[in-house]
Amino acid sequence: MLARFAQLAPVALTLSLFPGAAQAGEPFVPSWIKNDPAAKSAAVEIIADWNVVARYAKENVRTDIMDFNGYWGGNLTLAVPTGWSVRIEFINHSSMIKHSLMVTRTYTQLEMPIKLREEDAIWGAYVDPGGIWPQHDAQLNFVAKQSGSYFLACPRENHLRDGQWIGFEVRDGLEQAMAIVHEDKFPPEDPPGRL
Secondary structure, rough: OOOOOOOOOOOOOOOEEEEEOOEEEEOOOOOEEEEEHHHOOOEEEEEOOOHHHHHHHHHOOOOOOEEOOOOOOOOOEEEEOOOEEEEEEEEEOOOOOOOOOEOOOOOOOOOOOOOOOOOHHHOOOOOOOOOOOOOEEEEEEEOOOOOEEEEOOOOOOOOOOOOOOOEEEEEOOOOOOOOEEHHHHHOOOOOOOOO
């Protein structure tokens, strides 16, 4: 996994800002995050089913779990500074399944609803909960108003329960948006996530 970050300059930030992240990789700014500190904004590109071709090309590789930028089930956390504007370009890369995106509260596996509704969205941040068609895109714009831990999840039926979610942290004191890969939740035999 360290090779995944070899070409990325580490971001000067201690992991103490991320409680419970002791087994996380170093925070980094991937190619799919563009920061504008002067405007206090971040542009993020999230692709549903980003690894779909690699998944189905390999035998016995989580073919039942859909992903966001190649990550799923909380094995990546997107962190943004409190008060920043966030613009997400959401792209459905699937060849046949609708997907969506929503900022929600965190859930344990036992608490996860079968599907999420508009009223489950934090700050009203969601793309049509019914999903967008394969090979289509949508924009999600919101302000990360309150520090805390959240999910970026697909609200469609069973997608959250099946692992189509990543962590979303809003933190005081951050200077830019970044990502953290949780190595202990990323099986080495699976295709790498998007950098």
